[in-house]
Amino acid sequence: MTTERRVLITGASIAGPTLAYWLARSAHAVTVVERAPSPRLGGQNIDIRGPGREVVRRMGLEDALFAATTTEQGTRFVDRRGVTIAAFPAGTADSGGATAELEILRGELARILVDASGPDVEYRYGDRVVGCVQDAQGVDVTFERGAPERYDLVVFADGVRSGSREIVFPGEAVTRDLGLYTAYGVLPRTPDDDAWWRWYNATGGRVAGLRPDNQGTTRFSLSWSSGPTGLERAGQSEVVAALRTTFAGAGWETPRILESLDSASELYVDRLAQVRAPRWSSGRVAMVGDAAWCATPVSGMGTTLAIAGAYVLAAELARTDDHRAAFTAWDARMRPFVDTAQSLPPGTPRLAHPKTAVGLVVFNSAVRLAGSAPVRALAGRFGGSDDANLDLSDYR
Incomplete structure (x- = not known):
């Protein structure tokens, strides 16, 4: 590339700062605009796998990321008494496992990238x-x-419900609703909280999770099968009331979680939906990350897609002054990888959220068979699309 371009990026979470880093290296003048009034710290646990790990290595950030990991040692499925049904240790390579080798809080990763x-x-x-x-x-x-x-160019990197996307691509992105709500929050750590992700299923399609962090607290999640209710757009008091109603009597650590909730709680709730767009660019405007192709947290690939997708886009823009050619080449490289990541196993996430007592027994029995081939495959699918390949050719 011979011409410096002014580029605006919306969103300062994962894809936006990654894209900004690589565009700045190729002499672009980059501005990132973020709707939040300040950097979003904390957040839920996320992981970086496969090509995402390779990109952060090329950024020289792997050591800094490992220094900020959540210290999670693996995933344990537990019953209502907290007794372990099955345990899956963390992965020891770039990919694989419900708990990846590199687990970090979203806000910590964003801070390091910025x-x-x-x-x-x-x-x-x-x-x-x-x-x-x-x-x-x-x-x-x-x-x-x-x-x-x-x-000269604008790139939207601001999330699954990107308002910016609708300005340039109105009605084009199709969302695939997964029939699941998930809420994330923070609890004071207790002596019983350990370095494992503890996963608990209750009837009614309800799942509760507790995970370690590196900040002296414990991260919780509450997921439940449900039709759309608009809760993702509701205020804090309405969300808290809905969680207390939905998880009443669920057992295990849910009373502790529900009792912690008030108007000041750090709480985030979302309805899981994949984003599928026929095109990721229009003229001089493009979109990347969840705004373009959200695979949802159940894919285990959202962060990896954001980092790798931003890298490939920057690489293609660095090759040529023709932005249209760059966007076309980027789409050709990324779309097969995105399609693989979005191809969830049949029944996901319904099978992991059994509604009946019989379904719960069947699920726990399957998980208990930790050494069997079916459960090994299940654990691998919880971890994401390990067999997906992506061309990470560097700038040339």
Whole structure:
């Protein structure tokens, strides 16, 4: 590439800062705008696998990420008394296992990526894009708060329900609803909390989880099968009330989780849905990460897709001044990998959320057969698409 381009990226979570890092290395002038008023710290546990691990190695960040891991040693399925049904130790390589070798809090990963992107990348918090009008030479962008500006390229990297995406790709992205809500939050750590991810199933399609972090607290998750209720758009008090109703009588550690909830709790709830878009670019505007291809947390590949997808996009843009050619090449390299990651095993996530007592017995019996081939396959699928390949050819 011979021409410096001004690039605007929306979203300062995973895909956005990764893309900013690599574009800045190839002499682009990069601005990242983030709707949140400040960096989003904390968050749930996430993992980095396969090509995502290779990209962070190329960024020189692997040691920093390992220093910030959650220390999770593996996954244990437990019954309502907390007795272990089956245990699956953490993976010891780039891919594989319900607990990956590299587990980290989303906010910790975002912080490291933002810091690594360097002083030449401008981050603007507390603003968002509300309009984009492009012509043959550039994109005129309107912000909610800031003054309008003109960029050579715009990339949306702001999540599964990206409002920016609808400005340029209205109605194009199809969402595949998985029939599942998940809530994440934080608990004070107790002596009984250990370094394992503890997974508990209750009837009614309900699952509770407790996971370690590196900040002296314990992360919880509550998942349940449900039709759409709009809870992902509700206020905190409504969410807390819904969780208390849904998990009443569920057993195990759910009373502890529910009793911790109030209006000040760190709490995030979402309805899981995959995003499938026929195109990821239009003229000078593109989208990357969950905004383009959310595979959902049950795939185990969301963070890897965000990091690897941003890297490949930056690599293609670094090869040529023709952004259309770059976007086309990027799509050709990424789409088979994305398609594989989005291909969840039949019955996912329903089979892991049995509704009846009989279904719960069947699920726990299957998990208990930890040494059998079916359960090894199940554990591998919890960990994501280990057999997926992606061309990570460097800039040339």
